[in-house]
Amino acid sequence: MSKKHPIISVVGSSGAGTSTVKHTFDQIFRREGVKAVSIEGDAFHKFNRKDMKAELDRQYAAGNHGFSHFSYEANELKELERVFREYGETGAGKTRHYVHDDEESERYGVPPGNFTEWAPFEDGSDLLFYEGLHGAVVNDEVNLPQYADLKIGVVPVINLEWIQKIHRDKAKRGYTTEAVTDVILRRMHSYVHCIIPQFTETDINFQRVPVVDTSNPLVARWIPTPDESLVVIRFKNPRGIDFSYLISMIHGSWMSRANSIVIPGGKLDLAMQLILTPMIERLVSESKRA
Numbered sequence: 001m002s003k004k005h006p007i008i009s010v011v012g013s014s015g016a017g018t019s020t021v022k023h024t025f026d027q028i029f030r031r032e033g034v035k036a037v038s039i040e041g042d043a044f045h046k047f048n049r050k051d052m053k054a055e056l057d058r059q060y061a062a063g064n065h066g067f068s069h070f071s072y073e074a075n076e077l078k079e080l081e082r083v084f085r086e087y088g089e090t091g092a093g094k095t096r097h098y099v100h101d102d103e104e105s106e107r108y109g110v111p112p113g114n115f116t117e118w119a120p121f122e123d124g125s126d127l128l129f130y131e132g133l134h135g136a137v138v139n140d141e142v143n144l145p146q147y148a149d150l151k152i153g154v155v156p157v158i159n160l161e162w163i164q165k166i167h168r169d170k171a172k173r174g175y176t177t178e179a180v181t182d183v184i185l186r187r188m189h190s191y192v193h194c195i196i197p198q199f200t201e202t203d204i205n206f207q208r209v210p211v212v213d214t215s216n217p218l219v220a221r222w223i224p225t226p227d228e229s230l231v232v233i234r235f236k237n238p239r240g241i242d243f244s245y246l247i248s249m250i251h252g253s254w255m256s257r258a259n260s261i262v263i264p265g266g267k268l269d270l271a272m273q274l275i276l277t278p279m280i281e282r283l284v285s286e287s288k289r290a
Contacts, residue, residue, distance in 0.1 A: 004290040005091040006127045006283040007084055007147055008036075009135035011198050012154040021154050021206075022131050024272045029129075032277065034284055037125040039083065041132015042098035044076045045069065049113030066189030075134055077142045084147035087121070087128045094118045126284050136198035145201040149283055152276075153202035157209050160224060162217040177218060204275065205234045208265060229265030232256065233275070241275075249274055 010021055022038075029036045047055055052074070059067035068074065087093045097116045099105050105112050121128075136145045136153075145151055156164065162184055169175040169183070199205055208231050210224035235241050238259040246261055247253050250271055253263040263271050 003286050005088050006149040006287050007088060008127060008129050008150045008152070008280070008283075009084075009144065009148040010129070010131045010152045010154060011133070011135045011202060012131070020269075021152070021272065022129075024269050025129060025276070028273065028277050028280055032281060032284070034280060035124060035126045036129045037087075037093075037121045037127075038129045038131070039095040040097065041075075041080075041130070041134055042100075043096045043115070044080045044132070044134070045098060045115075046074055046076050048098075048115060065186060068183075068187040068190050070133060070187050070190035070194050072134075072137070072139060072141075072190075072194055077134060077137055077139075077144070080130075080134065081142040081144055081147070084128075084130075084144060088147050091125065092121060092123075093128070094120045126287065127280075133195060134198070136201040137194070138197070138201060150279060151202040151204075153199040153205035153207075155199060155205065155207050157207065157214075159214040159217045160208060160210050160229075163214060163220045163223055166217065166220075167223050181218060203236050205232075206268065206272070207232045207234070208268075226265035226268065231263050231265055231268050231271070232260055233263065233271060234260045246271070246274060 008025070010025070012021070025036075028034070045052070052069070055074070056067060059065075083093045083095065096118045097104070097108055097110075099108050099110045099112050099114055099116065101112050108116050110116050130148075134144070135148065136151050137143075138145060155161075165184065166177060166180045169180045170177065175183075208226075208229050210229045212224050212228045214220060214224065234257075236259070243255055243261060247255070250261075250263050250267050253261055253267070253271075256262050261271075
């Protein structure tokens, strides 16, 4: 970790709502006058869309039916670690973009399913902001958490995650429920071994829990709304967290454990603003003093 060039890493499983979280961070950055350079986890995939399909076929033929975008070997994690390390040391680095669709293709001038060229960060940033699947990986080859000053986990309970994925892939990609279920099953091994362990490394976890019946996610007709959910916020180290202040500011919240607070699902943005703004202010002020 570097006091001079702080790094915030937001780790979310697929469909966790990290894009909404990024919007909240962007609001905080704008309001507090913080210049952040952002990198996306998708930029560190090893394969473009066409090559990933070929690699999937090759892995299947070799008997590896658990290979997916979640897998360590499908991502350039050493490169991501290098970016974290270099930014922490110098405030410099480089990234690229993975182009998902036609709208992004028009913006970046690259066909969908491909990467832009690597480009250096803008000079003079206050911090680095990462959002993706692998920002807190620890394995035999990399240790990303050691470089991040604030690590945030965003993960719904698993049935809710499946419902979100099924609805998104059916609506946006035209998949059948059966096809999406096959993808979920294919990803399960990597989800358990590559994604879940990261949430023990994070400083704060935000977990959305529906309070409606999701016992069979494969037949759910709609995604539970925020008002049909609670969010459990867990602090790895609760020292210095003013829980009484948070409970007084967030109507309907309560403490479930000494390190956890439960809030109504519709209050997530407010809770993140209240919790994260002073943490970001502290990181930036310490970096400027350094």
